[in-house]
Amino acid sequence: MSYNNNQQRSFFLNVDWLTVFLFLSLCVIGWFNIHAAVFDENNPSIIDTDTRYGKQFIYIIVAIVLGIIILLLESRFISALAPALYVATTLLLLLVLVKGHNVGGNQAWIDMGGGFRLQPSEFAKFATCLLLARYLSATNVKVTDPKSFLIAGAIILLPMALIKLQPDDGSTLVFCSLIFVLYREGLSPYFLIVVGLLITLFITSLLFNSWYVVAAIIAVTVALALAIKRNRGLVFKIIIGAAISIAFVFGVKPLYEHALKPHQRKRIDVVLGITKDNKGVGYNQNQAKIAIGSGGAWGKGYLQGTQTKYAFVPEQSTDFIFCTIGEEWGFAGSVVVLGLYLFLLLRIIMIAERQRAPFSRIYGYGVASVIFFHVLINIAMAIGVMPVIGIPLPFISYGGSSLLSFTMLLFILLKLDSNRMGVIYA
């Protein structure tokens, strides 16, 4: 209890203000770029609530209030509430499938009245992170233990499956990022290597003749085997791996053609350059690339982006918000924004690692992974190195659900961190 008193007294000292500063910077950058992206000459004021930028202003205020509330919470509740939150979001994910509001083919929204809609998948992200942290931090649980691994996997896969039914591919994919959490907690590095290998094989098999890929695999295998021929066990494993890889290579194309929907295949084809379709499927991405590319080193200036102003890029205030940054602020703006994100991510890792409580650490890694995946996929999509997957850029994209859920995600970590000297939660 004495710790608690100490904590109460130095509450503001314990908050990681640097992270709060990064959070606010990104929110303000987002707000200004939304202003540019959907600028309306009739409502030029950035706080005009008839517009998206005015609404985003309100969301930011709400987010800050929410952040303060979270910081004022009793932190032991957080761990205790994790299962309840998880169950609640799971129920919401079920509800949205039944009564949801369909936007752009995704049944992802629940009408809240008053023009506001709730996107349960956004909240599922931190609920999952919380429950995963709580489960993995239990004393008798180890990721290396198959049973624990399966349960941890199940915690991640359940919301993924429900979101995939909406079907919101972007949000589904985000849950994959939690593999970083499992890795940090002891998952064999082979998992990361295998995942990386599979992605590489998938892309190369689509791009090149299967036989060339097979030849390459054999060449690499032989080279590796010769290099480490003393370690017979490892050589054996490599050969097994190569055999599985070759099987995978031949399996990719049938899998690709049958498991993916036509529009998904088209998007991938466009990114890989297999097909060129700047008028149809590739239109958005091509225009996004033009917007960003035309920004040059220093950008066209605030409210001066022609691609932005004249509506060449669709979804520009939400998923393609990075186009506005790239066009109006140029490479300099890109560096600043990506720099802020990288700074934030490294800071979160630092925060996570300084926690005495495993729960806080694991949760911290969850936060970092989710934010990292959002940033990576969103920007990679905007510059045309990944297929179009609709997920928001954290703190920057327009949208209340997204901003509030990221705020909760981040501020729960800050709350845990501000309390790191306190009770160690089991």
Added chain:
Amino acid sequence: MNSFFERRYIVAGIFIAFILVLLGRLFYIQVVDVRYALYASQNVQRKIMLYPARGPILDRNGKIMVQNEPVYDIMVIPKQVTPFDTVEFCKLLGIDKEGYNKRMIKARKYSPYLASVFEKQLSAQLYASFQERLSEFPGFFPQQRPVRTYPDSAAAQFLGYIGEVTDPIIKRSGGYYSPGDYVGITGVEKSYETVLRGQRGVQTWMVDSHNTRKGLYANGAFDTTAVAGDRLVSSLDMNIQKLGEALMRNKIGSIVAIEPSTGEILAFVSSPTYDPNLLVGRERGNNAAKLYKDPYKPFFTRPVQALYPPGSSFKPLSALIAMQEGMITPQTVYVCPGYYQAGNRRIPCFHHEVHGAVALSQAIAHSCNGYFNMVFEKLVNRFGARNVDTGYNAWRDKVAKFGLGSRLDLDLPSESRGLLPKAEYYDKIYKKGGWRSSAVISLGIGQGELSATPLQLANIEAIIANRGFYYKPHLIKSIGDKQVIKHEYTVRNYVGVDSQYFRPAIDGMQQVVDVGTANGSKIPGIIMCGKTGTAQVKNQLDNSVFVAFAPRDNPKIAIAVIVEKSGQGATWAAPIASFMVEKYLTGKISTRSSGINPEYYMNANLLPPVVLTSSEKRQLHLDSLKKASADSVAKLKLKAASNTPPKNQPISKPTAMLPKRKDDELQ
């Protein structure tokens, strides 16, 4: 912290690596690859051409021959159309519901956001009634467009017409024109295209992704304005031009009148003609097709494209050359037995008239063939009968100096050269050395292989009027507000005959009108010098030719009139020329002692029955089988010159309302 503590560096490393990859890619597309900036400006910038008003054309007295008149296209922006009273709308425009739907679908296909033409070229009247109710029809608006208009409906072949550019023109222009532009196709509109069209302006607009205009790029800093085309002042005199067209109504032929002291063309009549207003407006296509199919070929610019043997009108020229070469003097006498014996050929005088002893002036006045055959033979045989080719070429070169056998470079397209063969031409026919003067003797009286355009004939009269030189005939007096006159039109071209030799020839020409073949066309108070010609064409009625200039001293007008297939020069061409000359010199037409009056000539119908060549007949047959395009027929018909002798028996086209020749009118 646990045993996997060091893995934080792996995770952080992965984060850093991926962010760096993104930054690398961003560096490439934003800084290294400059194409995207270009794509972005292509997206957003639209160059809009500003079309200048085409220059007007005035006649020599400042009367407007062609100018621009606004017509109104009804434009529609499909996205802005909200439900309205379409029945009333269709009634106003005179279209049905189906036509309305068709047009809307077309417009929507073009673009739902952009304006496209709904209905073309409303007349001012229709537009007025539409304008009043415009506010009831959302999404529709009028757009003014200038079209050419011809207040006098005259001088069609001179003015020519404009039309949309074709691919070859676009190619030749090196990208100046783009599809949809209008360009001069024939006539002055074509030859002065670069002057008339003015200078186009360019505006660069910013457009959004729906192609809606959002404002001028850089506030118009790089835009240029359109500069209107220059005004042309034509040399034509609309008074006599219109008179000439009236006199030539229902006749085939030409009138060309030139002011000898400048080379300015005063009248340029090609008959049959058409109303140039027919080639403007909504009915343009139909009218053009009809005109192309017209068997009398109204698009054929006879003054410069039709070729006629000059016939007797050539005789003064012969006399001039012979005097200059010292072959004859004005006193040289030929005793005419009613014919000329050339080798074993006997060339009769007209109507086998026996002229007796005639000197130069009488020979011209009475058009004695014998005299001029004699003159010609002297000329070509002057190096001996064996060296006829040398003599012939010397004669030919002299004649060529008068502008025959080559283009006069009139400022109008498609001018013909005419025909003035060289000795080599006859060498080919008769073998070298295989012909004598008798073979070419009919050239001496303007027949044979000789043929000339009406313009060339009129120019010869201008030369005689000037006593030995001419200015290049031209149709445009001056260009633009600065009244620029082309330098080439201010240069005298001498024909190599000294001025003293003209007197006797002109004496003869004066007698032609005073007492000779054309005495019926004498103008009270004006001394006109002329020469009739009755150019013979095998198996056809003669072409009536008359050339003249007036007054004798200080001549103001030189003229050539040809009425095809009508008879003698004195019968049709001479009276018509006399009316033109008098009207030009005095502004009116007086009562003639011979009793001729212009109304009679205006009302006379001398159109010959339609004669089709076998290829035309075949074409006509094909036309009736499958409706071939009017274009190809027209080309075919234009190819066949109007005076091509018929290869088949004349047939009448069953459909055309062909006026019957009234032969009794000739007498």
